[in-house]
Amino acid sequence: MKRRDFALTLPAAAALSSLPLVQAHAQAGKTTLTLGMTLEPPGLDPTAGAASAIAEIVQYNILETLTKINADGSVTPLLAERWELSPDLRTITFYLRKGVTFQNGEPFNAQAVKFSFERAAGEKSTNKDKRTFAAMESVRAFDDHTVVIINKEPDPDFLFYMGQATAVIVEPKSADGNNATPVGTGPYQLDQWRKGSSVALKAWPGFRNAGAIRIKRATFRFISDPAAQVAALLAGDVDAFPRVTDRSVPRFKDNPRYQVIVAGSRAKTVLAINNAHKPLNDVRVRRAISAAIDRKAVIEGAAGGYGVPIGSHYVPGAAGYVDTTGVNPYNPEKAKALLKEAGVTTPLELTLTLPPPAYARQGGEVIVSELAKVGIVAKVQNVEWAQWLSGTYKDKNYDLTIVSHVEPFDLANFTKPDYYWNYHNPKFDALFSKIKTTPNLAERNALLGEAQRMLADDAALCWLYQPQWITVANKRVKGLWTSMPIFVNDLSAVSWF
Structure with a gap:
């Protein structure tokens, strides 16, 4: 290389060597x-729809709650600066932040909180957690910055619920337009x-x-x-x-x-079963479905190995968790015997409704193959998310479906008479009521274990895995x-x- 050529390359070399630093500074200043x-969510009002995609956009970004759920699951103040709980856990007094306004200029105050919660409990409410708000005996705006809530029954998870998207505080004048x-x-x-x-x-x-x-x-x-x-x-x-x-x-x-x-x-990926459809209303058939499916194979096929098998509607790491994977373990021969015992003539044809997520579509392929081995023919119906919400979730028009339930504390869904899987068990209802009214943590965790085992014994669903x-x-x-x-x-x- 000639001397002049070498000299000409120096500026270029300097520019190249500094490029990563320039890029880093540029990115550090990005806004x-x-x-x-x-x-895509069907709307932007989490109090009006069940799709988790709504909260993925608006919660803590546009709409806020009294409490905040953090990444580690802890609950800290957000629109409420602090709170006090009565010894019986029924009365909660929230002390609200001062000087907060809504984006349309209206003040945030106790009246807005009262309006939001009474709206969520109202006759026209489509809030998926409507029962939480209907369980409020009274919501009183003591003054502009103090709200007193008295629940009909104690609820140890109440502060967590107040940080979920369904508990966002809305501005009364604009509330009806929140979906758009x-x-x-x-x-x-x-x-x-x-x-x-x-x-x-x-x-x-x-x-x-x-x-x-x-x-x-x-x-x-x-x-x-x-x-x-x-x-x-x-x-x-x-x-x-x-x-x-x-x-x-x-x-x-x-x-x-x-x-x-x-x-x-805290999510649970499940093969949901419509307990009202024959022969799925027979516990032996539901147990047969669970016994026919190798959860580890589903985790590999649907989630690339990123998951932990579960046997009930609770996950490892949650307080009160018990391992129920041994209640209805993978056993194709037992599945065949249970179907025969239930008087089912095979092949048994069932519809398997699959929403768009990859875990559902890919997991569906594995489950179709597994069920076929025991004489169950699962006829796949691929639907868009809006169709799943209307036809499956709302109208209960399905036999089997795959979905991830992402709410941490959602055992209450098994007590809802109109919930999409049509599970009804008065013994479970009574047990869950006892769970909610037991303030002692150790006793409550023991009751949670009973609830998990009861659901597993009933094979209310076929639980697949805890996703990562x-x-x-x-x-x-x-x-x-x-x-x-x-x-x-x-x-x-x-x-x-």
């Missing part, structure tokens, strides 16, 4: 973020919803702690196809993808540009949740570095 989501244009007290407000494509949020300058918010604009892109999810991440079109499909992990695990977070959860959720993100995004007791994308602590 925008694009997140991927598998499903939610108005809350949170750090973000809706900027644009491009149906079928994305939802964009922008930082709200009127937020009480606006200076601490680093992400000024966040876009949620809806990408249901697993291959397209991977492509969007690799291209940099998406900065983070919470709860991405497990099959994408090998593409990112050893790539220094990305971080892969494997998060624990995977987030893939740009290496320089920080503040993402590392555990997921509930499904939210809390942007308030997220930033670039």
